Amino acid sequence: MEFFNLKVFRYDPTKDSQPYYKTYRLPVEKGMTVLAALFKAKEDQDPSISFRYNCRAAICGSCAMRINGHATLACKVQVTHLLEKYKTDTLVVEPVGNIKLLKDLIYDMDWVVDKMKRIKPWFIPKEQPPADGKEYRQDPFDHQKIDYASDCILCNSCMSDCNALKANKDFLGPMVISKAYRFIADSRDGAKRERLEEVLKEFNLEWCVRCMECTTRCPKEVQPYENIIRTRIIAAEEGFKSPGEIHAEIFEKDIYNRGLLNEMLLPMRQEGILGAAKRAPFGLRMFFKGKVNIADFFGGHKVKRHEEVQKIMDKAKQMKDKVKIKIIPDVQTVYEDKRKSKKAKVQE
Incomplete structure (x- = not known):
């Protein structure tokens, strides 16, 4: 040609x-x-x-x-x-x-600059500089957590192809939340909870639809989608009760009590009476389509061999403190990471 x-x-x-x-x-x-x-x-x-x-x-x-x-x-x-x-x-x-x-x-860049200001994308030390005048030190393992996120060049490629942002312009977006994660996960930074409170406002962490377009389009392998998930994990570890965390707790209780999720009562249990009222029109459409089990409004039925499910969950709870699960920085990467050979492997 x-x-x-x-x-x-x-x-x-x-x-x-x-x-x-x-x-x-x-x-x-x-x-x-x-x-x-x-x-x-x-x-x-x-x-x-x-x-x-x-x-x-x-x-x-x-x-x-x-x-x-x-x-x-x-x-x-x-x-x-x-x-x-x-x-x-x-x-x-x-x-x-x-x-x-x-x-x-x-x-116009103002739209993303305004979003960035909300999460304060700069280092806020949690302690005074070292007495010897050298830089703030960090364990290699702790640095590995923010290594990829630190490479963001604020190009907006991930924001461009974000389906959630297309539906809701108030959503912070993958680039902003990923940049927030870079500081939230930094062991040297002292504004973790402040930034978590900001990204949890207006259900920002819940708006992600997990299409992974942000990670697919990122030209610098920053892993925006994965950073959103990591931020959600940190928020849960810090005790924040996001809708996702509440949903997970309800799910766990339902599985233990009956072996499956009671989706009919989920909106009321997760969002209260007002939240359930907002979803009433959708619930009515489901009812007339034959997708509602009336028995679920009264607690529903248990699955067969339900006692075995409970035994498995009881055993898992007993082993909770003995099993340590870590999500390494390159989890769920959807592209070929050309830097893997250059990165040191994560060591416990």
Whole structure:
């Protein structure tokens, strides 16, 4: 292939009533990145194209945009690789999603800056600096917990493709919660509970729908989704009663008492009478569809061999203090981690 089409999203609010796309035909050059292709189109064909860039080395995060529907860094991905990946001669370049558009590929950063301010993304020491004047020391194992999260360059790629953020603009989003986790899990930081209280407001940790798009799209292998889960675990360990924690406790009690979850009474037990009232219309629709077991309103039935379930749970509780489970930093990684060979293995 000698040439390819670069289809660029265009919008100038000073003169355009609606966004549109403009296509530029460019030569295929070995090693050319999408950012370089944008520069070539701007320099040779249309100087009015607007986009952000800075380092051109996948460090600053300025050139994040959607390419053929997925967020990434334009300076990191090469044209030839993408043409081969998508089996096409056209690359569609658009601004990242879930944002307020300013012009062409440039978007307003205030929305995410305001979210970031809420979690105070800076180090707040819990003790005075070491007497010898050296840096705050940290055990290698403790550092391993925040190693991946520390690599976030605030590019918004994960925010762009977050389905929960698309449905609820008030959701903090994976990048913000992941950045909060970086400090919450830092053994040297003294504002753990303050940050946990902030990310637990407005059910932020519950809004994640576990689609894992944030981790899939992250260009720096920060693992935003996994960091959300780790934050939930820390919140539970610190004694915070989030809806998820309450749900888990109810689930445990139901399994012990009858062997299965009583979903009919779950809303009232988890959210109270007002919470259950909000869900009443949905419950009525379930009733008329034949998906409601009336017996569940009166406690329901027990599963067969229920006593065996109780024995297993009793044994598990007895072993609780003897079994120590740790979630290592790279749990549930959905991509090939090229840094594994460079990282020291977690040692107890």
